[in-house]
Amino acid sequence: MAVSVAFKSDLLSAIPSLRAFAVSLSQNADKADDLVQETLVKAWDKHESFQPGTNLKAWLFTILRNEFYSQMRKRGREVQDSDGIMTARLAVHPSQHGQLDLKDFRAALEKLPEDQREAIILIGASGFSYEEAAEICDCAIGTIKSRVSRARTRLQEILQISGESDFGPDSIAAQVMGSSAA
Amino acid sequence: MNKKDDQVSGATQQRTSTADPLGTNSEIARKLKQYYDELVADEVPDRFADLLSQLEKAEPARKKD
Numbered sequence: 091m092a093v094s095v096a097f098k099s100d101l102l103s104a105i106p107s108l109r110a111f112a113v114s115l116s117q118n119a120d121k122a123d124d125l126v127q128e129t130l131v132k133a134w135d136k137h138e139s140f141q142p143g144t145n146l147k148a149w150l151f152t153i154l155r156n157e158f159y160s161q162m163r164k165r166g167r168e169v170q171d172s173d174g175i176m177t178a179r180l181a182v183h184p185s186q187h188g189q190l191d192l193k194d195f196r197a198a199l200e201k202l203p204e205d206q207r208e209a210i211i212l213i214g215a216s217g218f219s220y221e222e223a224a225e226i227c228d229c230a231i232g233t234i235k236s237r238v239s240r241a242r243t244r245l246q247e248i249l250q251i252s253g254e255s256d257f258g259p260d261s262i263a264a265q266v267m268g269s270s271a272a
Numbered sequence: 273m274n275k276k277d278d279q280v281s282g283a284t285q286q287r288t289s290t291a292d293p294l295g296t297n298s299e300i301a302r303k304l305k306q307y308y309d310e311l312v313a314d315e316v317p318d319r320f321a322d323l324l325s326q327l328e329k330a331e332p333a334r335k336k337d
Contacts, residue, residue, distance in 0.1 A: 093327075093328065093331065101324060102320075105316050105320050106314070109312075109314065109316065110308055110311035110312045114311070123319075130320065130323055130324065190303055195303040195304075195307055196307060199307065210294065213293075214305070215308030215309075235293050246300060
C-alpha cells in the first residue's frame, strides 16, 4: 500500500519536535539528526502499523526512543556519564540576580540519568500526558511520575533553586556530596 | 503500581503532590519549556525533506484506489 501524501506531510511537520526530543535524549546535535533520520525511515517502512486517528507524534517518539536506546546499547554507552566526570566539570553558580541562565539549565539537564531526563522532557516540554509518556517509555504511569519528581528535585539541587541555600562554594560542595541538607 | 517509597523524594515539597510532580509554575518548568522551545524552533535542515522525497520515489509503483 502506498504511503499517503497526508502521512508524508504529517511526518514533515513532526520533524521539529522529533529533533528537539532527539537532542534532549542524546545531548548531541549530530547524533540527534541521525536519530531523526533513522526514525523517519523506520516510520515510513512501518507506516501500515500506524493507526490513523491515533497520536502520530507519540508513535514517532516511541520509534525514536527505541532507536536511541538500541544505538546506545550497541555503542556500549561510550559517552554517557550520569554521575562521574561531568560532575566535576559542572560547577553551576546561579547567576548574580537569581535568574537562572539557560546555559546552566542545559548543563544541569545533561547531568540527569536518561530515564529522568526523558520523563521530564516528555511531560514538561513535549506536552504529553502521563499516560502517553508511560506508553512511549513502556512503563507504568507511576514510574513516569516518580521519575519526573526525581528529575525536578535533582535539577533543583544542581541549580540550587530550592531557595534555602546561599550561593557559594560550601553549599555547592554540599550538593556535590549529594547530601539532602535540610 | 508504585511503592510509596518512590515518592519520598518529593516529600519536602508538599504542594507538589503526585498530581503535579513537575510543579507547572516552577522555575524548572519554565526553563524546561524555554530550553525545548528553542530546540523546536531550530531550522530544519533540508536533508529531512530530501529523505522523505527519496523514500517516496523509492516506493513501488503506487496503486490507485
